[in-house]
Amino acid sequence: MDSNEIKAAINALSPEQRRELLAWLKERNRPLWLAWLSRLRAKSKPARIPPGLRRAVAGTLVGLIAFAVVEAAIFRSGWYGKYLEPVSMAGQMEYHLFWLRRMPPQKVPDVLVLGDSRIAEGFSVRIASAAVAGRVHFVNLAMLGSTPRVWYYTLRNIGKDLNRFSAIVIPFVRYSDLDAGEDLPNRVSDLNFLAAHLHWSDCRDFARSFTDTEVRRDALAECLFRGVALRPDIYEFLSDIPHRLKRAKDWRNNGLAYSEGYTGRPEDLKGLTMDEVSGTIQFPPGAKQSQIDTARATLTPPVVPQTGAVTAYRRRWIGAILELLKTSPARVIFIQIPNAPLPLADSTVPAQFIDSVKVNPRLTVLPVDTFRDVQRPELFFDGMHLNSTGRRLFSVELAKAVVPILETK
């Protein structure tokens, strides 16, 4: 067909047909990307037609579900957990669990030691293992500022790996259920530890374990939306991403060695005395304010009405730990840690919780005065924490106290 024939054919077309032909030619000669864009626009056009209410509600739900999926992908898949600040509360728990999961099986029994900063400062796994000639492998799971509620969820998150432990040591500041005025059920910092590790199914019970309405509401929000709890960490992460990535990688690879290599602090409170009758404390010359404050707090705790709150708290959380360990082969060992830089008289408030559970055949409660000889001012760097010498002594004594328990059937 030559061009004249084509012209004639076009002239024979109706105006409608000519318009269609023109549109087809335009589309045919358009660059590929423009054609793709116009198709995309054509596809998006129907959405501009007012959809029905049901479709709109469904669209809203899709948006909400997509948010939940993205949120879960970031914070619940473990992706963000890998980059948490190592020395933050959430980070401590994250890295401890990471190291535990990768810990090779041992030929000797594993013993897990729970605790807060007193155990972190006061217990060395290297010294303890060496003290018993490597017959036991100790794992220090102490986290600064942690509480029994945090320990419960930590153990729960260890999951099946819990079965590898022959014993789990649970420390008490004092066996007595003495209420010293600390509002443990509403301890807000627990949220920071646990925010990255609670499941959606935990949220209701976790929130209800706080008695203050506002804290309870925050707990629920932070459990449901992990990003809320991790906000400060995220800001820091975003402020210097390469530094955090490097630091997190280093901590994952070497953090356990750093932690196990820690030797403790050299300061002491030598010269500290207390008149037990008047309660007057004599501090060594040059004592720092933090040493004075912590020593006052432990040597002369505030006298508050005994409401049974400590007993109830222990029943709730140590009880939950015992329940969790019911099916595991691990023995449970309760210890009263060296709790002050001077030997204190035992509280007159009874140890109701321990009395109620000590019938458990797999539970061993070490005598209250097992570590009392460590309660000396020269072994503490402040009113609460053992120094490097105290750390050595306590680690040896704890190891030697644990081994016979493991050897009894």
Added chain:
Amino acid sequence: MLFTTLNFVVFLVVVLGFFYIFPRSWRRYLLLAASLFFYMAWNAKFVVLILSLITIDFFAALWIVHKQGRRRRTALLLSLCANIGLLGYFKYTNFLRDTFLHILHPGAAVQPLDIILPLGISFHTFQSISYVIDVYRGEQPAIRSYVDYALFVAFFPQLVAGPIVRAREFFANYFNWVRPTGEEWQRGFALILTGYVKKLIFADRFALVADRYYSNPAATPGLLPAWSGTIAFALQIFFDFSGYTDIAIGVALLFGFHFPENFRRPYLSASITEFWRRWHMTLSRWLRDYIYISLGGNRRGKLRTWANLMATMLLGGLWHGANWNFVIWGGYHGAVLAIERVVWGREEKRGLVRIPLTVLTFGIVCVGWVFFRAKTLSGALYVLGQMFSGQTGTLLLSPLQIELAIATLVVALAEEYGSALTRLGYSPLWVRTAATVIALLSIELFTASDRTIPFVYFQF
């Protein structure tokens, strides 16, 4: 129950669920019960107050319709006295007492009376007054059902801080209620999300700067701190109040109610006259219809027009708060409006000349905000002195806050000239889904403060 709490989200989902499950005839009872519950969540005792006002105005309106001559006027006066009297007692007693005692005993310390300002009283009394006056003027038929009228006053999305809805707008929608269309639902949801982003990310972040500066302006002397603290407040109050309004309008839309627009990018105004057409539009409209026009408006000569403008703005200022600073703020705006009327007339400027005029208008508005935000008159004068002092000082806004301010300008311009945000609400599903995810993640991660900062306008 603040809009920004988890409690409100749960409350909204439950009420919305029941609203669409219940038969149509039950819905008004549900909405009224939910609204009263919402109000009582703040302070249960004060429900008696709002119900009393509703009862007085409901019967006053019926009386106005059924009576003739002076009795109609008596009913109107009774209603106005009840509304203005209660508003005056709760809001202005301490202010008047303080003023009189200062005149009688200059320099003496005055202990304020312990009077709690009921939540949203300034807003719901204005709605009630507008209803009764409209009935009196014959512009609105009296409502025969107590429940219907009570719902108009107490409907929870607008109960606390507006927008101030006129009876004829509400009832036109209410008596001809139809399910929201898909587009309306989408728009409502988008508005709610926008409101949360405005409040939690923008307003509360600027609040940190404004609160820090205005808590002790003398701690950071110089013009940069004064301007940055004041600009931060200007942005805070805009995002705070327009965020609240967006949530209110969005929530109402989900129930099938159309509330009037309250903010239209006010800081892009090229004059103060235009600013008041774009800022708190429902209040401006109320002041115009029930005060300015009642005083004669612009029908009685130039001098009287200026006087009417000034009186309206002074009352508008006083409505915002029982404090001389608010009166001065209102007077300042009244004076600028009168000057503009003399210099430019009422015509809006177009073209490139808008750019310098917009900057100038924003500056004039910021100067006004100083009186609005400062705790005392002497504090306001100190800040103004610093704003025009030779001392430079340091900028209080962080780089992030400056970026947010620039982003605000870009989004406002995109919306002004291209309706970008509005179009987003009607975009394809995947775009809306992505926008929802980004907005919710932003709220989760970038909320400025761990504590709940109340909405600024709740105090009015």
